[in-house]
Amino acid sequence: MQIQYVLEVCGTGFFAISGSLAANDKAQPDWFGASFIGFITSIGGGSLRDILLGCYPLVWVHDINFIFAVIFGVILSSIFFKILIRLRRTFFLFDTIGIAMFTIVGTEKAISFGVHPMIAAIMGMFSAVMGGVIRDVLTNEIPIIFKKEIYATACLAGAICYLLLDHFGLERNVNFLLSAAIIISIRIIAVKKNLSLPKFIKGD
Amino acid sequence: MQIQYVLEVCGTGFFAISGSLAANDKAQPDWFGASFIGFITSIGGGSLRDILLGCYPLVWVHDINFIFAVIFGVILSSIFFKILIRLRRTFFLFDTIGIAMFTIVGTEKAISFGVHPMIAAIMGMFSAVMGGVIRDVLTNEIPIIFKKEIYATACLAGAICYLLLDHFGLERNVNFLLSAAIIISIRIIAVKKNLSLPKFIKGD
Amino acid sequence: MQIQYVLEVCGTGFFAISGSLAANDKAQPDWFGASFIGFITSIGGGSLRDILLGCYPLVWVHDINFIFAVIFGVILSSIFFKILIRLRRTFFLFDTIGIAMFTIVGTEKAISFGVHPMIAAIMGMFSAVMGGVIRDVLTNEIPIIFKKEIYATACLAGAICYLLLDHFGLERNVNFLLSAAIIISIRIIAVKKNLSLPKFIKGD
Numbered sequence: 001m002q003i004q005y006v007l008e009v010c011g012t013g014f015f016a017i018s019g020s021l022a023a024n025d026k027a028q029p030d031w032f033g034a035s036f037i038g039f040i041t042s043i044g045g046g047s048l049r050d051i052l053l054g055c056y057p058l059v060w061v062h063d064i065n066f067i068f069a070v071i072f073g074v075i076l077s078s079i080f081f082k083i084l085i086r087l088r089r090t091f092f093l094f095d096t097i098g099i100a101m102f103t104i105v106g107t108e109k110a111i112s113f114g115v116h117p118m119i120a121a122i123m124g125m126f127s128a129v130m131g132g133v134i135r136d137v138l139t140n141e142i143p144i145i146f147k148k149e150i151y152a153t154a155c156l157a158g159a160i161c162y163l164l165l166d167h168f169g170l171e172r173n174v175n176f177l178l179s180a181a182i183i184i185s186i187r188i189i190a191v192k193k194n195l196s197l198p199k200f201i202k203g204d
Numbered sequence: 205m206q207i208q209y210v211l212e213v214c215g216t217g218f219f220a221i222s223g224s225l226a227a228n229d230k231a232q233p234d235w236f237g238a239s240f241i242g243f244i245t246s247i248g249g250g251s252l253r254d255i256l257l258g259c260y261p262l263v264w265v266h267d268i269n270f271i272f273a274v275i276f277g278v279i280l281s282s283i284f285f286k287i288l289i290r291l292r293r294t295f296f297l298f299d300t301i302g303i304a305m306f307t308i309v310g311t312e313k314a315i316s317f318g319v320h321p322m323i324a325a326i327m328g329m330f331s332a333v334m335g336g337v338i339r340d341v342l343t344n345e346i347p348i349i350f351k352k353e354i355y356a357t358a359c360l361a362g363a364i365c366y367l368l369l370d371h372f373g374l375e376r377n378v379n380f381l382l383s384a385a386i387i388i389s390i391r392i393i394a395v396k397k398n399l400s401l402p403k404f405i406k407g408d
Numbered sequence: 409m410q411i412q413y414v415l416e417v418c419g420t421g422f423f424a425i426s427g428s429l430a431a432n433d434k435a436q437p438d439w440f441g442a443s444f445i446g447f448i449t450s451i452g453g454g455s456l457r458d459i460l461l462g463c464y465p466l467v468w469v470h471d472i473n474f475i476f477a478v479i480f481g482v483i484l485s486s487i488f489f490k491i492l493i494r495l496r497r498t499f500f501l502f503d504t505i506g507i508a509m510f511t512i513v514g515t516e517k518a519i520s521f522g523v524h525p526m527i528a529a530i531m532g533m534f535s536a537v538m539g540g541v542i543r544d545v546l547t548n549e550i551p552i553i554f555k556k557e558i559y560a561t562a563c564l565a566g567a568i569c570y571l572l573l574d575h576f577g578l579e580r581n582v583n584f585l586l587s588a589a590i591i592i593s594i595r596i597i598a599v600k601k602n603l604s605l606p607k608f609i610k611g612d
Contacts, residue, residue, distance in 0.1 A: 020608065032561045033554030034608035047460065052251065054260035056462035057523075064524045078608060115261075116268045133342070138541070140550045142344045146237030153236045197234035256455065258464035319465075320472045337546070346548045350441030357440045401438035 004176075008105055009069045011098045012060075015042035016073030018095050019135050021084060031078075037135055038074045042066075044131035049106050049123050053113050092191070099128040100183035103155040104162055104176050117163045124159035125152055150190035153197060158183030208380075212309055213273045215302045216264075219246035220277030222299050223339050225288060235282075241339055242278045246270075248335035253310050253327050257317050296395070303332040304387040307359040308366055308380050315367070325363035332359045354394035357401060362387030412584075416513055417477045419506045420468075423450035424481030426503050427543050429492060439486075445543055446482045450474075452539035457514050457531050461521050500599070507536040508591040511563040512570055512584050519571070529567035536563045558598035561605060566591030 019041025020034040029037060043060045050058045060066035077084055084091060106127025110120035129145050129152045136143040145152045162179035166172070189195065223245025224238040233241060247264045254262045264270035281288055310331025314324035333349050333356045340347040349356045366383035370376070393399065427449025428442040437445060451468045458466045468474035485492055492499060514535025518528035537553050537560045544551040553560045570587035574580070597603065 029554040029608055030605035031608055032564075032605050036554065036560070051255060051459060052262060052265060054262075058460060058462075061460060061523055061527055064526060067524075067526055067530075115265055116271075118268060118271055119265055122271075137341055137545055138551060138554075140344065140548065143342060146233040146240065146342075152240070156236075197236050199232065199234055255459060256466060256469060258466075319469055320475075322472060322475055323469055326475075341545055344548065347546060350437040350444065350546075354440075356444070360440075401440050403436065403438055 004105060007101050008059075009065050011101050012042045012066050013069035013073040013076075014094045014098045015131055016070040017077040017084065018091070018098075019131070020074045020077045021081070021091075022135060022139070034078070035071070035074045037138060038077070039070050040138065041131045041135040042070050042073070044134040045102060045127045045129060046106070046131075048130045048134075049110070049127045052126070053110060053115070053123065055109070055113060096184050096187045097180075099151075099155055099187075100158060100180040102128040103158050103183055104179055107159040107162055111163070111166075117167075121156055121159035121163060124162075125155040128152070128155045148196070150186060150195055150197060154183050154186040154190065157186055208309060211305050212263075213269050215305050216246045216270050217273035217277040217280075218298045218302045219335055220274040221281040221288065222302075223335070224278045224281045225285070226339060226343070238282070239275070239278045241342060242281070243274050244342065245335045245339040246274050246277070248338040249306060249331045249333060250310065250335075252334045252338075253314070253331045256330070257314060257319070257327065259313070259317060300388050300391045301384075303355075303359055303391075304362060304384040306332040307362050307387060308383055311363040311366055315370075321367045321371075325360055325367060328363035328366075329356055329359040332356070352400070354390060354399055354401060358387050358390040358394065361390055412513060415509050416467075417473050419509050420450045420474050421477035421481040421484075422502045422506045423539055424478040425485040425492065426499070426506075427539070428482045428485045429489070429499075430543060430547070442486070443479070443482045445546060446485070447478050448546065449539045449543040450478050450481070452542040453510060453535045453537060454514070454539075456538045456542075457518070457535045460534070461518060461523070461531065463517070463521060504592050504595045505588075507559075507563055507595075508566060508588040510536040511566050511591060512587055515567040515570055519574075525571045525575075529564055529571060532567035532570075533560055533563040536560070558594060558603055558605060562591050562594040562598065565594055 016038040020038035022037075022041070043058075043066065047058050047060070050056070103124040105124075107120050107124030109127075110123035111117070115123070133143045133145060158179045161182050162175055165175045165178065170178070220242040224242035226241075226245070247262075247270065251262050251264070254260070307328040309328075311324050311328030313331075314327035315321070319327070337347045337349060362383045365386050366379055369379045369382065374382070424446040428446035430445075430449070451466075451474065455466050455468070458464070511532040513532075515528050515532030517535075518531035519525070523531070541551045541553060566587045569590050570583055573583045573586065578586070
């Protein structure tokens with residue numbers, strides 16, 4: 001569990017970087033605004049999952065380390081803004097690792113609340129992507145998860161995979177790594193090959 | 205109660221259809237995006253009501269049938285997209301029946317939590333319309349309930365009517381049907397006669 | 409406590425005025441829409457704080473006076489619309505008093521839940537500003553707190569000040585007044601001198 005905790009705190013920091021960088025494009029926020037958007041991006045998904053599950057206290061409300069991770073991420077992204085923008089490829093990797101981890105952690109947490117596996121998969125996916133959705137809504141963008149190359153779908157696939165392997169008795173840590181790897185692989189292949197899901201409605 | 209449960213699940217499916225059709229206009233979502241918007245539209249109002257009341261577990265979190273209803277609705281709206289668009293008149297009826305039912309179910313649930321009747325009416329109205337509000341926010345539209353022909357107001361009127369008749373001892377099932385009929389009538393008359401509430405500020 | 413309760417109810421009314429006036433600019437809502445936006449603006453921040461803390465029942469859900477304050481505020485802002493618009497300077501003062509009070513009340517409430525002081529300051533700031541953020545999202549604007557002259561930052565500063573003085577044993581009511589005065593002063597100076605925080609990213 002120790003390692004997962006460290007990963008979760010790091011993931012929160014990465015999402016804060018991603019949030020405060022993205023925030024800058026359209027809203028042109030001041031320092032407070034960028035931190036605020038970074039904060040919401042990184043804790044939004046997990047908070048929504050916990051609120052929907054009725055799982056109190058929320059993880060960042062009783063553990064100040066998550067706040068430190070956000071602050072650290074925002075400061076880093078301000079100081080190294082130009083470098084980080086140039087490192088988009090590396091950065092894409094961090095984001096992908098982040099969503100993979102958040103998906104599995106969220107799915108596990110939901111399962112421990114005794115919900116149906118299909119609900120647990122949705123909760124896992126929510127943990128990973130809803131922070132970004134809230135960020136997009138706040139900055140007045142149409143959430144990218146509605147059209148971007150296979151993104152939330154990869155999370156959903158990884159969550160389902162985790163649940164299936166768990167059902168068949170795979171050891172928890174092996175399963176964690178394997179399912180996260182599946183999410184990361186799907187996402188990387190989708191971006192490299194420019195794959196996306198079919199539009200809901202063809203024509204016009 | 206059995207019948208109300210069936211109605212609630214069906215209503216969820218109808219709202220999923222409405223959500224995924226509406227989603228298509230501006231955001232041009234892929235399959236995942238349309239399902240996501242359909243899901244949010246159909247479970248958003250009830251979830252918000254339950255979160256505000258502190259009523260856990262949320263109905264769809266512990267009952268997988270609601271998820272099946274959403275999936276079924278989304279698939280239907282993809283397959284029969286053209287027909288459904290042509291059937292807007294019929295569809296309008298489904299939506300109207302949906303909000304009528306959700307309003308009364310939501311009002312009842314809030315009352316059972318011991319809140320003031322005025323709060324219960326607000327909760328009933330929230331159940332019916334907030335899914336659509338969240339959908340509009342996600343697709344970057346100004347929520348239609350702010351200007352559309354009497355929509356949320358019809359829900360509020362029906363909820364108040366339900367509470368009054370309940371106060372005077374009308375039998376619950378009769379009251380349910382009567383109050384739902386009032387919502388449906390107000391909504392249909394408003395659309396046919398093109399009625400709307402006065403603008404908040406006249407002039408300019 | 410009595411006085412703080414009165415202040416909180418009054419603050420809710422002021423926020424309802426602020427919300428329904430602001431709503432009119434872009435969304436051109438009807439009467440229902442303006443009331444709805446006024447309602448969300450005034451109860452949104454406190455509701456979010458309570459939901460994040462898991463503090464049930466929400467204050468307005470079990471106390472009808474808050475609803476009356478909202479209704480009263482909306483009616484006032486409709487009747488006296490032109491006067492209120494002309495009184496923007498006075499109005500600015502009301503809004504500033506409102507956020508000052510909500511910040512301290514929110515911070516206190518969070519502390520009474522045993523959270524870390526830094527989280528309490530965030531919760532206090534959320535109480536004051538998140539209603540306005542939700543209002544901006546609903547009316548399809550980029551939330552002003554991302555760029556406006558020092559606004560949410562003033563709340564955060566006041567909350568931190570309150571917590572520090574509390575730590576050093578200052579009497580609660582004196583502290584309440586002093587910290588609120590600090591928020592009000594920062595905000596007034598920022599507006600008069602046209603101060604704002606530095607942009608997150610300089611250049612381009």
